[in-house]
Amino acid sequence: MSGLARLLSVLVVLCAGAPLQAQSIVADLSTREVAISTGFTGADLLLFGATEGSGDMIVTVVGPERDEIVRRKERIAGIWVNGASVTFKQAPAYYRIVASKPLTEIASEEVLSRLQIGSDRIELFTHSKRPAASILTFREAFIRNKKRLQLYSEDISDIKVVRGRLFRSNIPFPVNVPIGEYLVTVHLFKKGEHVSSEETPLTVHKVGLEAKIFDFAHNQAPWYGAIAILIALVAGWLAGVIFRRA
Amino acid sequence: MQIYLPIAEMSLNALMLLGLGGMVGFLSGMFGVGGGFLMTPLLIFIGVPPAVAVGTEANQVVAASVSGALAHWRRGNVDIRMGVVLMIGGFIGSTLGVYLFTFLRGIGQIDFVIAVSYVLFLGIVGILMVVESVRAWFRSRNPAAPKRKLHYHTWLHGLPFKMRFRRSKLYISALLPLGIGVFVGILAAIMGVGGGFVMVPAMIYLLGMPTSIVVGTSLFQIVFVTANVTFLQSVNNQTVDIVLAMLLVVGSVIGAQIGVRVGSRLKGEEVRVALGLIVLAVCARVAWTLVVTPDDVFSLGIGGGH
Numbered sequence: 001m002s003g004l005a006r007l008l009s010v011l012v013v014l015c016a017g018a019p020l021q022a023q024s025i026v027a028d029l030s031t032r033e034v035a036i037s038t039g040f041t042g043a044d045l046l047l048f049g050a051t052e053g054s055g056d057m058i059v060t061v062v063g064p065e066r067d068e069i070v071r072r073k074e075r076i077a078g079i080w081v082n083g084a085s086v087t088f089k090q091a092p093a094y095y096r097i098v099a100s101k102p103l104t105e106i107a108s109e110e111v112l113s114r115l116q117i118g119s120d121r122i123e124l125f126t127h128s129k130r131p132a133a134s135i136l137t138f139r140e141a142f143i144r145n146k147k148r149l150q151l152y153s154e155d156i157s158d159i160k161v162v163r164g165r166l167f168r169s170n171i172p173f174p175v176n177v178p179i180g181e182y183l184v185t186v187h188l189f190k191k192g193e194h195v196s197s198e199e200t201p202l203t204v205h206k207v208g209l210e211a212k213i214f215d216f217a218h219n220q221a222p223w224y225g226a227i228a229i230l231i232a233l234v235a236g237w238l239a240g241v242i243f244r245r246a
Numbered sequence: 247m248q249i250y251l252p253i254a255e256m257s258l259n260a261l262m263l264l265g266l267g268g269m270v271g272f273l274s275g276m277f278g279v280g281g282g283f284l285m286t287p288l289l290i291f292i293g294v295p296p297a298v299a300v301g302t303e304a305n306q307v308v309a310a311s312v313s314g315a316l317a318h319w320r321r322g323n324v325d326i327r328m329g330v331v332l333m334i335g336g337f338i339g340s341t342l343g344v345y346l347f348t349f350l351r352g353i354g355q356i357d358f359v360i361a362v363s364y365v366l367f368l369g370i371v372g373i374l375m376v377v378e379s380v381r382a383w384f385r386s387r388n389p390a391a392p393k394r395k396l397h398y399h400t401w402l403h404g405l406p407f408k409m410r411f412r413r414s415k416l417y418i419s420a421l422l423p424l425g426i427g428v429f430v431g432i433l434a435a436i437m438g439v440g441g442g443f444v445m446v447p448a449m450i451y452l453l454g455m456p457t458s459i460v461v462g463t464s465l466f467q468i469v470f471v472t473a474n475v476t477f478l479q480s481v482n483n484q485t486v487d488i489v490l491a492m493l494l495v496v497g498s499v500i501g502a503q504i505g506v507r508v509g510s511r512l513k514g515e516e517v518r519v520a521l522g523l524i525v526l527a528v529c530a531r532v533a534w535t536l537v538v539t540p541d542d543v544f545s546l547g548i549g550g551g552h
Contacts, residue, residue, distance in 0.1 A: 040250045041257050069547040071354050079362075079536045082354045082545075141544030148542070175250075175257045210252040217253055217484050225480030228488050229473045232308035232495065239499035240313025 025051050025198040027186045032200075034173055035207040042175045047184060048168040049198070056099070056106040056189040057159060058117055061171055061202075063094025063151075064180025070138045070145070086138040088124045093178035095119055095152045098159050098169050106189050115187065115194060119143050119152050150174040179204050253487035254298045260493060266292075267306075267497020274310065274498070275505025276512070277521040278461065280468065281498065282307045282439035287364055287528050294490070296357045300347070300438030301485030302494075304475040307440045309495040310502070311468045318462025325413035325459050329466040331420055332445075335427020336434070336471035343435025344478035351483065354547055361532050363437050368529035371443050375522030379515045386515070414455045414463075423453060427467065435475050440468035443525075 027049030034043045047059060068091045074083035099106060103118055116122045124139055146152035151174065159169040171184070182202040188195050206214050217224045249260040266288060274281030282303050289299035318324055350356040405419035426448045430441035445464045449455045455463070480486045509517060 036250060038250055039248060041248050066548060069354065071545050071547060073540055073543045073545070080538075080540060080543075081358050085354060085547075138544070141542070142546065145542060145544060145546045149546075176255065206252065210250055213252040213488060217480065217486070217488075221481045221484060222477070224484075224488075225477035225486065228305050228480060228486050228491065229308060229476050231488065232305050232476070232491065233312050233469075233473075235492070235495050236309035236312030236499070237316065239309075239495075240316055243313075243499070243503045244317075 025049060025057075025186050025188050025196055027184075027198045027200055029171075029184060029200055029202060032202055034177065034202070034204040036177070036179070036205065037208045037210055040175060040210075042177070043173045045171040045173070045202070046168060047171055047186070047200075048166070049186060050166050051188055052165075053190075054164045055195065056101060057161070057167060058100075058103065058106060058187045058189065059096075059098040059159065059169055060117060060185045060187070061094065061096040062092045062183050062185075063178055063204075064092070064182070065090040066093050066178070066180075067091070068093070068142065070142045072138070072141070084130075086126055086128045086130065086135060088126050088139070088142060091124050091142070092122065093151065093180070094173075094182065095122065095146070096171060097154045098171075099156055100159050100161060100167075102156055107192050107194065111192070111194055117187070119147075119154060149176060151176070151178070173204065177204055179206060249489070249493075251294075251487050251490045253302075253485065254294050254490060256293065258292065258294075258490075262292075263490065263493040264497040267494035268501035269497075270494075271310075271498030271501025272505040272508075273501075273521075273524065275502030276509035277505075277517055278509070279521070280307055280310060280440040280442045282310075283364070283368065283437065283443055284524070284528060285494065285498075286360075286438040287532050289490075290360075291531070295485075296360045297347075297351055297483060297485045298487055298490075300360060300436070301476070301479035301483060302487045302491045303438035304434065304472045304479060305486050305488070305491040306494045306498065307438075307472040308469060308476060309491075310498055311440055311465050311472065313499075315462070315465035315469050318465060321462070323459050323462030324466045325411055325455070325463045326466075327409070328411045328414050328416075328423060328453075328455070329463045331409070331423045332427040332430075332463070332467040333470045335424040335429075336431040336467055337427075337474055339428035339431020339433075340435045340471050340475045341431075341478060342428070343432040344475060344482055346432070347436055347479070348482045358536075359436060361536050363433070364532045365529055365536065367433065367437070367444065368525050368532070371447075372522050372525035372529055374447070375518055375525065379518040379522065382518075383515050413459060414453070416454065418453065426452065427471075431471055431474075434468075434471050435478070438475075440465075440472055442468060 027047060030046035051057065067087055067089055069085050069087045071082045071085040073080045097118060103112055112118055113121050120143065126135060128135060143152055159167060161167045182204060184200045184202055185197050187197045205211065247260045248257045250257045270281045270285045270288065273284060285306065286299050286303045290296050347356060350359050405421045407420045408417060409420040410417050430445050433439065433444060434441045442464050446460055449460045449464065450457060476486055
């Protein structure tokens, strides 16, 4: 509901004809947090806003950074075994891009590279000493696997623009969405030039019992283990008692 | 009814998990086995990360074994002295096993080692079961055939630190049960099983224990060893999912009760052949994952820290 309220406030501002600053964007999300609870099967967020005048838009959603390992299986004596691996330092765990038309029609390759827009343009750093061609193969494999897991996506059409000013777009999060801080950025381009951008932060976190169990397992692991054993012992004993009487 | 599993970090159907627990519980009740060796591969097949499947299964086996262990304890079917020696071995083995598990996980080989262990042990145990029951079937049709000796004396019986196990009517080196305990402990940690399918034959054929106390003593030590695995997996790897374990426990205790009633109406040899074939089928399915060309030879993992 708060998202709807915010959308209305944006509309009110627009309808009232309040002058937006030159070349500016306002944007917001239907919610600033994604809560993972018992019934979580993924979530769809709505990004909405308005731009001043016409232009092309690119929306990027960048998830928390973490070290990601890409492993290559090799066939040894007929069996597939993990062989070589490359670790990409501080790679975004989630990356989504939405644009009003194909990226290269919006801005030049040079501009897109500078802003790191597009999964093949984001900077992935590694300490690996492998030859550059091999690292490139691992990099492509990384992005391909991320896309398969629906954690990386590029969607050219999924942005709706109404009368050249209002826009909205979906941000889908799969069930395996990594927890952490996300940044949603709306970039505005005019005639190939990047004129402005608006950033909106977003948090993905576990809530309720799931969050408590997860935190407990990671922060007080010995107690978690002891309680897991205790529950199992009681459950097993109880089952024995119940069914002996039955 | 989808339920989010906090440690596995995935959403699965709760009814399916209850059903899975019930099915494996039914088989374990019918055949008198722990069921961990069936449950862990099945969890992996439905997409649970292998490390979480193994850690969680150890927790489930604690629950699955404790009522059986108590029942045998009350009937006096536990050789406590033997159980304690096996348990000490089991503690050493499972502790080594969990550290080995952590190391293999770090270098990205744990999934492979879990799969290979399953193929190896399910293959051996499945073949032995089928062969043994086919042989027993032939013996029962030909009673004139020579009977097997209870146990054979080998170099194993010449080891030092002899101990008297009154309940088992044995005077053997403590190193023998200790060694078996260590070995089964390692398996328990890496495969997420109680290890009864290795422990029981080892007790009968290697130690020469009377069959009447084998199952009780095995269950007695399995409770302690899987509890140790649960604890160490929780501390080292955070791979024990309590929510998943509880769903499986509820399903399996109910399934096991039905299984026991059905199993008591079946003939021993038929039951053993059927179990042997199930074991071989799971073995073949795991082996297939090792040899089939993956859709993508590259896979992702998360690095440690920042």
